[in-house]
Amino acid sequence: MSKLLTYRLFSRDNIKVFSTTRAIGSTKTDGKLKWKNLEKAMKLNNLEPANLVFPEQVHGNKIEFIKNATRKIIPKKDGLVTKNKNIFLGVVTADCAPIVFYSSKNKMIGVFHAGYKGILSGILNEAVKIFKADGESLQEVKVLVGPSIGLCCYEVGKKIIDEFSKNFLNIEKFYSKKEDKYFLDLKFIIKEILLAAGISGKNMEFSAICTKDNSSFLYSARKSKNKRYGEFATIVGMI
Numbered sequence: 281m282s283k284l285l286t287y288r289l290f291s292r293d294n295i296k297v298f299s300t301t302r303a304i305g306s307t308k309t310d311g312k313l314k315w316k317n318l319e320k321a322m323k324l325n326n327l328e329p330a331n332l333v334f335p336e337q338v339h340g341n342k343i344e345f346i347k348n349a350t351r352k353i354i355p356k357k358d359g360l361v362t363k364n365k366n367i368f369l370g371v372v373t374a375d376c377a378p379i380v381f382y383s384s385k386n387k388m389i390g391v392f393h394a395g396y397k398g399i400l401s402g403i404l405n406e407a408v409k410i411f412k413a414d415g416e417s418l419q420e421v422k423v424l425v426g427p428s429i430g431l432c433c434y435e436v437g438k439k440i441i442d443e444f445s446k447n448f449l450n451i452e453k454f455y456s457k458k459e460d461k462y463f464l465d466l467k468f469i470i471k472e473i474l475l476a477a478g479i480s481g482k483n484m485e486f487s488a489i490c491t492k493d494n495s496s497f498l499y500s501a502r503k504s505k506n507k508r509y510g511e512f513a514t515i516v517g518m519i
Contacts (some may be wrong), residue, residue, distance in 0.1 A: 281497065283324060289424050289485035290382065295389060296325055296368070297380055299426050299514040301497055306510025308372040313353070318513060322368070331517070332368050335360050339397035341406045343390070358403055359392035361410055368517035374499040375491050377428035377466055378514035381407055383421050386414050389516050396436070399469060400443055408477040418478035423485075426514045427498055430490030431456060431465040434502075438462060444469070 285299040298321070300307055305317040319329040331349045335357035343359035349367050354360060360369040361381075369391040371378045376395035382388070392398075392407050411421050441455055441462050448454060448469070456463045467486050475481060495503035499510040 284321065285427070285487075285489075287424050287426075287485055287487075289422055289483075293382065293384060293422075295382060295516060295518050296327065297424060297514075297516045298325065299378065299498075300512045302499065302510075302512075304512075306499060307513040308511040310508060313372070318370075321513065321515070327368060327517070328366070331366055332370055332515070333360060334370050334372065335393065337371065337393045339393075339395055339401070341398060341401040341403040343392070343403075343406055343410060345410075358394075358398055359390060359407055361388060361390040361407075362518075363388045365518045368515050370513045370515040372511040372513050373426070373428065373491075374501040374504075374509055374511040375429040375434075377470060378426040379404070379407070379470070380424040380426070380514065380516045381411055381421055382423075382516070383411055383414070385417070385420055386411075387518065388414060389518055391514065391516050394466075394470065396440060396444075396464065396466065399466075399473070400447060404470065404473045405477065408474070408479070412478075419480045420483070421479055422483045423474055423479055425467060425470055425484070425486045427487045427489035427491050427494070427512075428466055429492050429500065429502060430467070431463050433490055433492035434464045434466060436462055436464045440464065448472070 281303040283303040300321045322329040342357045344357045346362040371393040379392040381390040491500040
């Protein structure tokens with residue numbers, strides 16, 4: 281089993297982007313980051329573990345600009361952005377979507393935690409605002425959406441479907457219904473929001489991996505069926 285996942289979108293850029301797998305071990309359990317496993321992942325890439333920073337992740341829309349790595353966990357945030365080299369930003373997930381933004385023109389990276397609550401609260405729109413405010417043409421911004429739960433497995437209640445219907449047009453495209461069950465297409469929703477904001481489709485990469493279907497490789501809260509489950513990290517930094 282591979283210890284790390286890498287992505288084609290950034291293969292020509294001077295940044296490191298990767299996700300950990302079960303072969304590394306959980307990077308967060310019971311609400312606490314597992315620094316030994318994070319260190320293993322960083323050292324596999326010949327990177328300095330001391331330069332890692334994570335948001336607390338509260339399923340909101342708050343983002344912080346990071347200038348150094350003195351604070352390891354940024355409270356009450358779901359996204360981080362930096363223009364500094366050798367600072368590595370990460371999020372941990374186990375069905376929610378890890379999302380990476382990169383501007384080659386303005387040398388800025390961002391990482392964001394996006395589940396259905398964060399999307400409804402506007403985390404993606406806030407991320408776009410930051411990159412747009414920096415004078416970047418959104419057509420040039422690259423966006424990676426890492427492994428998350430797929431339409432095949434993301435069963436939700438009617439209440440959640442109704443919440444999305446208040447915020448998005450053509451809600452039929454965002455979910456499927458099988459008998460009396462509703463399944464949400466998180467990746468499709470993310471793509472539609474980004475396209476509407478001005479991100480070019482050719483500059484997006486979506487992992488095809490469904491975390492629940494591949495829980496032997498990654499981690500899935502839905503698959504675990506209990507409150508105690510592991511999470512994998514997605515990490516980005518400019519080098």
